[in-house]
Amino acid sequence: MRAEAPEGDARIMSKRTVEYTVGRTPEMGVDARPTPGLLEPTQLIPAEPDFETNSMLVNVGPQHPATHGVLRLLLELDGETVVRCTPHIGYLHSSFEKLGEYRDWNQIVPLTDRMDYLAPLIYNCAFVMAVEKLGGIEVTERCKVLRVIMMEMDRIFGHLLWLGTWAIDVGAFTPFLYAFQQREKIYTLHEALTGARITTSATRVGGLMADAPKGWEEDVRAFANQLPRTLDEIDALLTTNGIHLGRTQGVGAISGEEAINSGFTGPNLRASGVPYDVRKDRPYYDYETYDFEVPVGEHGDCYDRYLVRMEEMRQSCRLLHQALDRLPDGPVNVDDPRVILPSKTDCMNDMESMIHHFKLVMEGVKIPEGDCYFPVEGSKGELGMYVVSDGGSKPIRWRIRPPSFVNLSVISKLVEGGLFADVIMVNASLDIVLGEIDR
Numbered sequence: 001m002r003a004e005a006p007e008g009d010a011r012i013m014s015k016r017t018v019e020y021t022v023g024r025t026p027e028m029g030v031d032a033r034p035t036p037g038l039l040e041p042t043q044l045i046p047a048e049p050d051f052e053t054n055s056m057l058v059n060v061g062p063q064h065p066a067t068h069g070v071l072r073l074l075l076e077l078d079g080e081t082v083v084r085c086t087p088h089i090g091y092l093h094s095s096f097e098k099l100g101e102y103r104d105w106n107q108i109v110p111l112t113d114r115m116d117y118l119a120p121l122i123y124n125c126a127f128v129m130a131v132e133k134l135g136g137i138e139v140t141e142r143c144k145v146l147r148v149i150m151m152e153m154d155r156i157f158g159h160l161l162w163l164g165t166w167a168i169d170v171g172a173f174t175p176f177l178y179a180f181q182q183r184e185k186i187y188t189l190h191e192a193l194t195g196a197r198i199t200t201s202a203t204r205v206g207g208l209m210a211d212a213p214k215g216w217e218e219d220v221r222a223f224a225n226q227l228p229r230t231l232d233e234i235d236a237l238l239t240t241n242g243i244h245l246g247r248t249q250g251v252g253a254i255s256g257e258e259a260i261n262s263g264f265t266g267p268n269l270r271a272s273g274v275p276y277d278v279r280k281d282r283p284y285y286d287y288e289t290y291d292f293e294v295p296v297g298e299h300g301d302c303y304d305r306y307l308v309r310m311e312e313m314r315q316s317c318r319l320l321h322q323a324l325d326r327l328p329d330g331p332v333n334v335d336d337p338r339v340i341l342p343s344k345t346d347c348m349n350d351m352e353s354m355i356h357h358f359k360l361v362m363e364g365v366k367i368p369e370g371d372c373y374f375p376v377e378g379s380k381g382e383l384g385m386y387v388v389s390d391g392g393s394k395p396i397r398w399r400i401r402p403p404s405f406v407n408l409s410v411i412s413k414l415v416e417g418g419l420f421a422d423v424i425m426v427n428a429s430l431d432i433v434l435g436e437i438d439r
Helices: 010-017 096-102 106-112 120-135 141-170 174-194 216-238 242-248 256-262 266-270 302-326 344-349 351-363 403-408 411-415 420-430
Strands: 056-060 072-078 081-088 370-378 381-389 395-401
Touching: 072 420, 081 411, 081 420, 096 106, 096 395, 106 120, 120 141, 120 370, 120 381, 141 174, 141 216, 141 242, 141 302, 141 420, 174 216, 216 302, 242 302, 242 420, 256 266, 266 302, 266 381, 266 403, 302 420, 344 351, 370 395, 381 403, 403 420, 411 420
Parallel strands: none
Antiparallel strands: 056 072, 072 081, 370 381, 381 395
């Protein structure tokens, strides 16, 4: 299978116009060519003696900054060449899926933002959207648009952390500072909206914990206006940098067909030329009415995965502006006392509201019997929430299709046969988070 980039999306591949002359000395000049008849440098190196060697086992992690979490990579090396890579997980012991079976529907929301603490609002939204679909609950228009804003803001949030740590892995420190300066602004937006910086717990079945505070929309728009300038600065530092190109181009390459067969989704899949995006192919919350492009790569290597995420942040800024333009007035919660708690004023003045409040707190929201799978486009790929209800206030089963778990399973295929140094860049290019891997 070979997927062509949609029209208008080829701009990310124009970055591959920089070529570097290998093996030239400053005295020879950039345009110099070897003089006919002279020996090439490789012919001057004597052949190495043939010794009997054994492969070496090296542990990378689970406590290692380049593993991006408590991941252990067991590497079998032949010199600097990776013969075999075996990823080991299970050092986090979170067990979110089992914990959810003992909590009512709204009590599960705090578990979801701890699965991917790098983009928590996306996971908050994805879970309640699955429950609402199963329960036949239609949220208000203002709630829909606010959730779109929250998810696109956290797509940028997750990509910025990836970008900063990616730069550290390649040996660049300044882009890390630029990226984390912008992340701090999203932390402030998180705190204004939810009262928390990381563990947001912002959504509720049928709506949100609270409406956006006064001035919050203007702050989001200001952020979306200035972020592209910072991305341009990071672009200038990394995209045509010789060290960055040498560490990433041709490293960890995978074709579109292999990426599909391996279960890749998100930026990792699109970097291999497959333009699959849940927002376009299985749209939700009116994403089909928004104007944005799906950036795709061509070579499926680490460098293309970098370019795709850089462009995705720019596209998310476009989506933020469009969502803010169409954000309507009105309530953020459905008008249903069986789902949403009444206001404190109503509880203090109306007996009926006090009864609804008591029953909802003590018994929880009741969701009809059945099962439901709901996918969204997370920052790391397709995030699917599968819930099963027996008609009560708790799920009898909660299963997650986590993008990082599936993407990580391909790392062995990407690094075997490469160099030990390439393992660091391949692992960084996958953009994993262990919270939803050890779930």
